Amino acid sequence: MIYLTTSVRQFGMTINGETVYTKNTLPVINPANEEVIAQVPHADENDLNLAVHAARAAFPSWAALSVEERAQMLEKFADAIEQNSEELARLFTLEMGRPYQGALQEVSGAAKTVEFYAKQRLPREILQDKDTHYVEKYYTPLGVAGLIVPWNFPVSLAVWKVSPALLTGNTVVLKPSPNTPLTTLYLGELAKEIFPKGVFNVITGANELGAWMTEHSGIDKISFTGSTGTGKKVMQGAAINLKRVTLELGGNDAAIVLEDADPKKVAKPLFWAAFLNTAQVCVATKRLYVHEKIYDELLTELVNYAKTVKVGDGMDPETQLGPLQNKTQYEKVKGIIEDTKRSGAKIVLGGEIDESKPGYFIPITIVDNPADDSRVVVEEAFGPILPVLKYHDYDDVIQRANNTIYGLGASVWGEDLALARSIADRLEAGTVWINEAQVLHPKFPFGGHKQSGIGVEHSLEGITEYTNTKVVMIRKNK
Incomplete structure (x- = not known):
């Protein structure tokens, strides 16, 4: 081939x-x-x-x-x-x-x-x-x-x-x-x-x-x-x-998962919203806010699905996620992981980098409810590390999602489309998706706020x- x-x-x-x-x-x-x-x-x-x-x-x-x-x-x-x-x-x-x-x-x-x-x-x-x-x-x-x-x-x-x-x-x-x-x-x-x-x-x-x-x-x-x-x-x-x-x-896109979302249904699309192209996407989900009622279940589903995804050389037909593209980006993401560990935040998947092998490989890394002011939340990592954050109030989560210098994209996930739309209207971003992400087409204008x-x-x-x-x-x- x-x-x-x-x-x-x-x-x-x-x-x-x-x-x-x-x-x-x-x-x-x-x-x-x-x-x-x-x-x-x-x-x-x-x-x-x-x-x-x-x-x-x-x-x-x-x-x-x-x-x-x-x-x-x-x-x-x-x-x-x-x-x-x-x-x-x-x-x-x-x-x-x-x-x-x-x-x-x-x-x-x-x-x-x-x-x-x-x-x-x-x-x-x-x-x-x-x-x-x-x-x-x-x-x-x-x-x-x-x-x-x-x-x-x-x-x-x-x-x-x-x-x-x-x-x-x-x-x-x-x-x-x-x-x-x-x-x-x-x-x-x-x-x-x-x-x-x-x-x-x-x-x-x-x-x-x-x-x-x-x-x-x-x-x-x-x-x-x-x-x-x-x-x-x-x-x-x-x-x-x-x-x-x-x-x-740049972007630091937030995804907000409503309390009526089905964790088993949304875990896989949320994973790819965050990690597609090894998370080297300007509109990748980089902060995942999950309602407290379904937080634990969705986190478990997300981790379980992530464990099935193969990371490796893109020349291998079985590989689903490749390396980071360059050493500069690799070192940046590695630094964010190290900072996350120092902060005491809980890493529920990944976080351990095998530097004995060649290639700019970072394992899929998921962080459990880190502080809002931590690097992994505030910075655009542009690599496979995702903070999953707990919330209980919609007004509060909208404020937290908007609390960034960026405003490229965002997404809302849930069964109540009227509620999802009302939240989407309040998010400060150029494109907001509901129950999907990263869907672009040349007939739709694409640009950022802030x-x-x-x-x-x-x-x-x-x-x-x-x-x-x-x-x-x-x-x-x-």
């Missing part, structure tokens, strides 16, 4: 429709065994300038195409992703660590996302048509979009940004995380066979490359997905020349983030 091979060929950047290599390179590490699997280009400022220049040169002719012509090329890009989905998924597993089937699901989903965007059209709206005036509103592209993608969803988050940017007539410079560059470089290879030169550029480099992009005078828009701390730096850099920004940042971001992705609202609103007013000769 294709995903059992571990060899990786050399990849180059895509600049102005050409494959570009650099003298200096960056290693790509397989998080399951800490082995270097590839070297990729390490772009410097000159490489960035070349990419931006190519994108700027290509912009006028690309923007001048009809939206139908641009959409046709997006549809070809979607087909190319699907046709190469197995190889993309294999690279995904090697560099990111997610089990192959989950990687393949993301890649196929990314192809469908591109296809969805290819069918979207922003409306032209007549604001006034009277004897004296005709007024029309429509949307124009911004120019060059700088797209900065994180390591946890390297394919889907790339196309979330590329698709609306290209559809609306922008050209792009796409930068993946230095931890997961292979799949994005492959997307660049596919794209250069479809789009005109300079329209779709991919560059790879270390973290300073993102900072150079946010300050670059030739980039008109930055779309960034990542941590809140880095998002603040992106906003500061973009302020130099008032770039437009879309920021999808320090979880600025702007939205997806939907027509998200597409307009890559445009200027333009009004043309005509005084009639009457």
